[in-house]
Amino acid sequence: MSGVRSPTELSxxxxxxxxxxxxxxxxxxRLLYADTTHxxxxxxxxxxxxxxxxxSLRTVYQTLTDLTSMGELQSFDxxxxxxxxxxxxxxxxxxxCRSCAKAADVHVxxxxxxxxxxxxxxxxxxxxxxxxxxxxxxxASATITSITSITSITSSKGSRS
Amino acid sequence: MSGVRSPTELSxxxxxxxxxxxxxxxxxxRLLYADTTHxxxxxxxxxxxxxxxxxSLRTVYQTLTDLTSMGELQSFDxxxxxxxxxxxxxxxxxxxCRSCAKAADVHVxxxxxxxxxxxxxxxxxxxxxxxxxxxxxxxASATITSITSITSITSSKGSRS
DNA sequence: TTTTATTCTGCAACGATTGCGAATTGCCAA
DNA sequence: TTGGCAATTCGCAATCGTTGCAGAATAAAA
Ligand SMILES: [Mn+2]
Ligand SMILES: [Mn+2]
Ligand SMILES: [Zn+2]
Ligand SMILES: [Zn+2]
Numbered sequence: 001m002s003g004v005r006s007p008t009e010l011s012x013x014x015x016x017x018x019x020x021x022x023x024x025x026x027x028x029x030r031l032l033y034a035d036t037t038h039x040x041x042x043x044x045x046x047x048x049x050x051x052x053x054x055x056s057l058r059t060v061y062q063t064l065t066d067l068t069s070m071g072e073l074q075s076f077d078x079x080x081x082x083x084x085x086x087x088x089x090x091x092x093x094x095x096x097c098r099s100c101a102k103a104a105d106v107h108v109x110x111x112x113x114x115x116x117x118x119x120x121x122x123x124x125x126x127x128x129x130x131x132x133x134x135x136x137x138x139x140a141s142a143t144i145t146s147i148t149s150i151t152s153i154t155s156s157k158g159s160r161s
Numbered sequence: 162m163s164g165v166r167s168p169t170e171l172s173x174x175x176x177x178x179x180x181x182x183x184x185x186x187x188x189x190x191r192l193l194y195a196d197t198t199h200x201x202x203x204x205x206x207x208x209x210x211x212x213x214x215x216x217s218l219r220t221v222y223q224t225l226t227d228l229t230s231m232g233e234l235q236s237f238d239x240x241x242x243x244x245x246x247x248x249x250x251x252x253x254x255x256x257x258c259r260s261c262a263k264a265a266d267v268h269v270x271x272x273x274x275x276x277x278x279x280x281x282x283x284x285x286x287x288x289x290x291x292x293x294x295x296x297x298x299x300x301a302s303a304t305i306t307s308i309t310s311i312t313s314i315t316s317s318k319g320s321r322s
Numbered sequence: 323t324t325t326t327a328t329t330c331t332g333c334a335a336c337g338a339t340t341g342c343g344a345a346t347t348g349c350c351a352a
Numbered sequence: 353t354t355g356g357c358a359a360t361t362c363g364c365a366a367t368c369g370t371t372g373c374a375g376a377a378t379a380a381a382a
Contacts, residue, residue: 095283109276117268121297122256136282217331
C-alpha cells in the first residue's frame with residue numbers, strides 16, 4: 001500500500017497483466033523508482049534518453065499511461081501545463097511551488113475531521129489537497145530580487161521601466 | 162469578499178483598471194453572473210455566441226484572463242482538459258464528478274485544524290481541496306448501466322467481449 | 323465629429339498528448 | 353534453438369486547448 005514498487009516488482013505486475021517487459025519499460029521502472037519529483041513525461045524522456053538514446057517520447061507516454069491504469073502511478077494536473085506522474089503511495093497530499101512548480105509530498109492529519117457542506121447529491125470517493133506557496137529556494141531568490149529591486153530603484157533615482 | 166460581482170460592478174472594475182467596457186465584455190459579465198457551473202472558455206463561448214453571433218473565442222479567453230488577473234475570477238485545472246473559470250467567492254472548495262466532470266462548490270469546515278507534515282522549507286499560502294466522486298445523475302445512470310450489464314451477461318449466456 | 327489608443331477578430335503557431343501504420347521484438351511453442 | 357506472431361516501439365501526423373500577432377473596428381476623450 002505504501003512504498004515505491006521496485007523495478008522487479010513492476011516487471012512482475014506487467015507480466016501478470018499480460019504485458020511484455022521490454023528494455024524501455026525496465027529503464028522507466030528504474031527511473032521512477034525513488035524519483036520523488038513528480039516528473040512530467042517529457043522530464044522522464046530527457047533523463048531516459050541519456051541512458052537509452054533513441055527511446056521515444058511516445059513510449060514514455062505509453063508506459064506512464066499503462067502504469068497509471070494499473071494503479072501503480074498517480075497522475076496530477078497541478079496547473080494548466082503538463083501532467084505529472086508519481087508512484088501511488090499511501091494517502092498523501094502535495095505542496096506545489098507557485099514560482100518553479102516544484103512539487104513535494106506532504107502528509108496531512110485531520111482530513112477525517114473535515115466537514116463538507118453543500119454536497120447536494122454528490123458522493124465523495126477521494127480528496128486531493130494541494131497546498132500552494134513557495135519552496136525555500138524560490139523564497140530565497142524572491143528576497144534577493146526584492147532587495148535588488150529596491151537597490152535598483154534607489155540608485156536609478158526613480159526611473160520607471 | 163463573497164457573492165458574485167454584478168455586471169455593473171465588473172464594468173466599474175474594468176474602468177477603474179483603465180480598461181474599456183465593450184459589448185462583448187458586458188455580455189460575458191452577464192453570463193458569468195450567477196453561473197455556478199465553473200464553465201470552460203469554450204462553454205462560455207458557445208452560450209455567448211447565441212446572444213452575440215460573431216463574438217470570437219479569442220475575446221472570451223482575453224476577458225477571462227483579464228478578470229482572473231484582476232482577481233475577479235479564479236481558474237481551475239481539475240483534470241488535464243480545459244481550464245475552468247468561476248467567480249472568486251470567499252473561501253470554498255470543490256467536488257468534481259469523475260464521470261461527467263461537473264463541478265460544484267462546497268464549504269469545508271475544519272481546514273484550520275489540518276496538520277501538515279513534511280513541508281521541508283515550503284511556505285504555504287493557500288490550499289485547494291478537490292473532492293472527487295459521482296454526481297447524483299451519474300450515480301443513477303451507473304446503477305442502470307450495472308443492471309443492464311448484468312441482464313446482458315445473463316441473457317447472453319456468459320459471452321465475453 | 324475627430325482622433326487615437328484600445329479592443330476585437332481570424333488565423334497561425336505552440337505545447338502537450340494521442341492515433342496510426344510500418345518496422346521491430348519479446349516470448350511461447352515446437 | 354528456432355521460428356512465428358502478437359505485442360511493442362517509433363516516427364509522424366493529427367488533435368486539443370491556448371496564446372501571439374496584425375489588421376480592421378471602435379470606445380471614449382477632446
Ligand atoms: Mn505524491
Ligand atoms: Mn467555485
Ligand atoms: Zn520554487
Ligand atoms: Zn456526473
